[in-house]
Amino acid sequence: MDLNALKIFIKVGETQSFTKAAQALGLTQSGVSRAITRLELDLRVTLLNRNTHSVSLTTDGVFLYESSRSLMHEMDEVGHSITGRTAFPExxxxxxxxxxxxxxxxxxxxxxxxxxxxxxxxxxxxxxxxxxxxxxxxxxxxxxxxxxxxxxxx
Structure with a gap:
């Protein structure tokens, strides 16, 4: 599973919007859409219900979002801790x-x-x-x- 695509999916799940997720992550809307599509193909499930006005999580999407959100947050924290420890000479x-x-x-x-x-x-x-x-x-x-x-x- 592509962890970058998972991170993008989590942001879409949080914001319920491709546009807001793209803005928050500094990506294009089409880049966000492609990452979600790749993740869905990789997992062989539909994660999001899409229409012209809204985005919502499918049942599989809710499961993935709930299961991976805290894990991704912990991974980010570990990354920040490691970076903080080695950012300055000691x-x-x-x-x-x-x-x-x-x-x-x-x-x-x-x-x-x-x-x-x-x-x-x-x-x-x-x-x-x-x-x-x-x-x-x-x-x-x-x-x-x-x-x-x-x-x-x-």
Missing amino acids: GELKITTPSAYSRLVIIPILKEILDRYPALTIDAAMTDRLVDLVEEGFDAAIRIGRVQDSRLSR
């Missing part, structure tokens, strides 16, 4: 940058970054010495000049 970011570059560029923007992403912490090693990114556990490095270690140039 945890520790360990970086290394050259000393002079850090003073001129990195330090001035660190406060802005940390203000924007309060769940993020930054462990910054501002040094000119060559560091072993893997051995020292760095997530990122900024270096200026020619890359000496070809394994790091990709």
